[in-house]
Amino acid sequence: MTWSGVFPAVTTKLKADGSFDQQAMASSIERLIANDVSGLIVLPMLGENASLSQKERDEVLDLSVATVAGRVPLLSGLAATSTADATFMAKNAQQRGLKGLMTFPSLAYKTDRRETVAWYKAVAAASDLPIMIYNNPIAYKVDVDVETLEHLRDVDTITCIKEETGDTRRVTDLINAFGDRYTLFCGIDDLIVESLSLGVTGWVSGMTNAWPKECVEIFNAARAGHYEAIRPLYQLMTPAFHLDTDVKLVQYIKLAENIVYGAPAGVRPPRLELEGEELARVSAVIRKTVDDLAAYRAKAG
Template sequence: MTAKWTGVFPAVTTKLQENGAVDILSTQSSIERLIKNGVSGIIVLPMLGENASLKLAEKEKVIRAAKEVVAGRVPLLSGLAEVSTESAADTARKFQTFGAEGLMAFPSIAYKSDARETSEWYRTLAAECDLPIMIYNNPIAYGVDVTPAILRTLEDVDQIVCIKEESGDIRRVTDLYNEFGDRFAVFCGVDDLILESLTLGVTGWVSGMTNAWPEECVRIFDLGRAGKFAEALALYRVMTPAFHLDTSVKLVQYIKLAEHLVYGAPEWTRAPRLPLVGEEREKVVAVINDTIASLRSRSSKAA
């Protein structure tokens, strides 16, 4: 595999109309906005993109529409979230024909596989398609931890090129580098650990809140990669309350609401997810509006 992914790869939200239909034009517009603000890659159909709630025909429309607007400027990956090994392999092949250039692959979303089963899941997936693979490691949400020991069994699989590290244990980043050197690209997978992860050497970031604030997120990443941690920290502290929203079970609603308030994107989600209401909505709106105001104040002072 020649894929050398690095930089900020937003996990793109799938824009929907109020009736739940996929809003292709708004999705394309959001992707264009992300690219213009300096992201290094695009990931459509992550779980943040409501992958599990979409039909295959809708997923095809999203990937093809993203391919059209990306137009080769950055790598285009798709999330792959399936139940069985057979369906994962079949869907991966279809996604490749739709235009995906890589996969961010979940473990089975219906079964907590053990170490042997997890290893076989990814090995089989790699054998059944021709795309480079980023392993999505989020044991907090999915109950399956792709540990360094499991990765050791996959080290010979050339198509597995990257791991999205979202175990919540910041020590895991160093353990991965100590175990494998640069064999796998290591991406931070949670917004409110990005600066900590950059100090430990990650080369990429799969980010949720980049959907709302791409310029600021790219700046934090670039400053951290350049070792300008004091400058990055000042902006990181402004962004962290909003970044905490990325770790909630309702991150889809929270991040879509942030997009809506920041630049007017539709906030609609597909049931069973429902729009935020009452005190919960007020709290999230307050965090987002405080972040908007703080960023505006920083900008005016810089000017």
């Protein structure tokens, strides 16, 4: 596992009747790989993990493993309410050929530090897979902070942190505390250039599902320190990247995929597809991004 580059959090494609759309999922994976992403994460929150049955999750994993065929690292999101379910999912992912886990805190309730440490240690002990900790205290109310990570320092398979506090100061705090013990990924689309300037090595991205070429271009240029050159493209993309930070990011990003390349936009209840003013507003942001990108490319020659 090489923990660097752009790892899109892949949406789970659904048919009009709500069932898993294998053909659309395989096509989307091929499109991402063709545009030089460094890895893939299936069944993230964007993949509606918690809304799927275990049978459906297994279908997503098996289809993804077969489609990727070892060309890039393939991770699975791990979202569970109980430790027993979490350890089962870790073992199941390893048996099905996944190469790593992006592990949420327990979805059951807000764990304290002792419980959070125990949770991640239990998941780590269940398989040999390397683990990316999904740290999103805004959504999940659990902050895997410096002190918590100190208790996990000796767990060898916990190797990476998806940093999604929304506070870029955390990147520097983690580097100061741990050096290179943990690899750091940015987990917020509209903070990627800022985070790269501070030392992250990877990006778990939502809007890469819609615009993989542009997202890889932004990442590679910023990682190389070419900030001035990439700033116009980043500024152009930022209104669409803001959609990644909304509670309805699943609907917004699936809509972007639909508008940009025709992928199905259906979601699994309790999420509902967009309508009315919200649909018009989000569609306008996406369509303006499409138009602005066309003008940007034409100007660049």
